[in-house]
Amino acid sequence: MSGKKFVKSCQDNWRTVIPYVPRSVVFLDGSVAEALHWTSGAATLFQAGALNLKEFSSFESCTKDEVKAVFIVSDQITATTQEILEDIICASHFQYCVLITTLPESLHQHLSGNAASGGGEGSGNQSLFQEVEERMRGWMRHKTTVYEADVVHIPLSVACTSPNLFFLPSFTTLFPLLDADLLPIRNYMQANVEKKPPESVSDVDISMLPDELQRDIKMMVSTLSCLCETLDVNEDIYCLGPTSRVIAGELAQLVSARARRKAATNRASILFIDRTLDMVAPTSHSRDSFADKIMSALSPLEGHSCDVAVDMSALCSPGSQYKPSVLLPGCLAHPHDQQSKDLLQTLTTSKQKESLMEVNRRVVETITRERLPFDPSAAKIGRINADSLQAHLNNFKDNPTAFRNACPLLQLASACVQTLTSPTLSRWDDLQTTEKMLLQNAGEGNGPSVTSIILDLLQNQAKQGRSYSLEEVVQLILYGYSLTGDEAGGSFEEDRRLQKHISQLITQAPDNSEVVRLLVGEERSEATAQKVAKEIMSKVKSISRARNTLQRFMDVFSPGTATHPSSYSPLVKQVMKSVFDPSKPDLVDIEYKSSGFRDLLKTKFRLFMNVGKPRPSDHPLLVVFMVGGVTCSEVKHIKETVASLSPNTQVVVGSTRILRESDVLDHVFGQKPLSF
16 A cells, blocks of 8 residues: 555545535534644535534534534543533524544443443433434524434544654543553552552553543544554554553454454554653654754644644735734645645655755746746755745745745745744754763763763853753753663762752743743742652653663664764664564564454464464554654654665554654653542
8 A cells, every 4th residue: 555545545534524514614623623634624624615614612603594513523422522512502503413523433332331232221222323413403403493413433533744654633642651650550459459450561451541541542542443444454463562562452352343354455564662662762853854853943833733833924925924813824734735745755754955955946846837037046956045945935925826826835945944044953953962972971881870971961061151941951861861771870969969950940940931830830939849850850760761671672772882983773763674674583572462363373373383473564564653652753764764674565654643852841741640
C-alpha cells in the first residue's frame, strides 16, 4: 500500500459523512475538527452543502431557518456529551439531527457497562444508539412537530499530516507509564484488590490502571482497529515498552476485531514503542528535520496540537497587521493541494538546507508560471536565506489572482521565512552547542557524572553573563539523564545542588511564566518551589531508568574513543536496523502479541519446526506507532532506515501527537499523578 493510498483511505471515511451534510449546520468537537483540518479540510463539508461549521458546545445554537444539524464527536457518548447535545437542540429548531460518533457502538456499550446485546436493564431491546436517538427526538419535539434523529458510527479520528505520518488528536495527552507511577497503583491494589501488586512497571496490566486511563486506552485501541479496517489489513502486533505492551495486548484480544481480521485481504505489522524509552529525541535541539524547527519557532494554531499559525500580513496590503480577529493566520495543512502536501513531506524528512532549496525552487517555478516580474539572478543556488525567500514572496503581494492560485505554497514558504527570522532559532543554536558539550563530556572514561557536567555547564554560562530559563534547564537535564540512562545520577551533594538550582529558577521566574504555572500552579512560594524541584528530579531519574529492562536497546549513547567522538543513536533508528537486518538477529526486547488461538498454535509449532519467529518485517506494510508523541526527525530516521534496508516495505509512522520540545514538560511533569 502506497502512502497516497493510505491518505485516500482516511479521506474516504470523511466522504461517508457527505450524504448527511447538505443544508445542515455541522457541530464538531476539537479533536474531530483537527482530524478534518489535516485529512480532508473544512472545504469538503462546505462543498457538500454544509451551511456552517460550529464548535460542539453548550453555548452554540442555530436560527429558526437552520432545521438540520450534524454532530460529530470523538469521545464516548457520556452524560456530559448528552447534556451538550440537549443544550444545543433545545436552543434551536431542528427537524432532523444526526449524531456521528467516531467510536463503534460495541465500545460505547462496553464502556458504559451495558451488555453487548442490549441497552441494559429497563431499556427493552433498544441498543445504546437507539436510546440516544429517542432522547434526541424528545428534546426536538419541544420546538417542532416534525422531528427525526439518527446515531451512526464513522471512524474519523485519524489526522494524516503526510502520506507516511498520522496522529490521533483525541489522545494527545496519553503518555507512557514510568516507575514513579507504581506507588499509587500499589497503594490502590493493596487496599482494594486481592492481587499481588506489580513489582515493576513491566508487570502492570490494564486492570491495574485507573478507570479513566483504561477508558482512554480502550478508545485508542478501538480507533486503531478501525484504522486497520479502513486499510483492509489483518495485523500482526508487536510492542516495545510497558505501556505499549498493555495497548498491544488490548488490540490483540479485541473481540470486535476478529471478524474484520478474517475478512481482510492484506497483511500488516504494527509496532508500538513507548516514548519514554528515548527522551533524547524530543528534548534535543539537534534536529534533522526542518519541520521540527518550524513547529518550535511558530505559535500553535489556536485549538490545534500540531499545526502552526503563519503570519501572512507581509503579503497583504500595506498597513495590514496580524490579528486573528481581522486577518486569519495561515497554516501548514492543505489536504487538497498536492504541491503543498509534497512540500510538507520534504520539510518533514529533510534538513534545513535541502528544505529551503526545495521551497525556493517551487516558489520560483510558481512565479514563472504566473508570469510575475522576476530577476533570475536572485535565485542562485546556495544563497537561500530569509531575505531572498521573502523577496521572491513579495512578487505575489500586489497580484490577487497569483496569490489565490499559490496560497497554500505561500503559507508554507512564509512559515519557513518566519522560522529563519525567529529568535527561537538562534536560541536553538546556543542550546545545541551546550548539548554537544554535554554529549562529549559524558563520553569521557571514568569522567564526572551527567549531574556534575550539567552543573558545570550552568556555572560557566553564568560566568559568561548568559543564563538558561527554567524550561531550558529542565529540558537539558531530561536530555542528559535519558541519554546516559541509569548512570546519569551524581552524588547526593550534586543532586542536592541541581535540585536547589531548579528551585531558584522557579522562584526567580516571571509571574506570567507558563512553565511555572504548569509545574507549580498559581501559588508560588519557596517551600512549594523546593517541593516541585524534588518532584522534577524524581521524575527525571524515573526517565533515566526507563530502558533498564531492555537488552538489545538498552543504550542510545556510545562513549567516545581515540578515533570517534561520543554519539547518540536514536532508539527508533536502532529498532528499524534490527528489524530489517538481513541476518535477522533475535529481537529479544520486542514482544509479539498473538491475536488468537490460531496465532498461538503457529507460535507453538515454531518451537518444533525450523521456522523463524514472527518479525515486524514479515509483511509489506509496517505501522510504527509511538505512544506519547513522535518528532519529525524520528519520522525521517524511520523512513530512511527502512528505505535503505527494505525498499519494498511501506512504512507509516503514527503517534498520539507530533511533539515539540515544549510539549515534553507538559507530558512528563504537567500531568496529574494517577488517581483511582
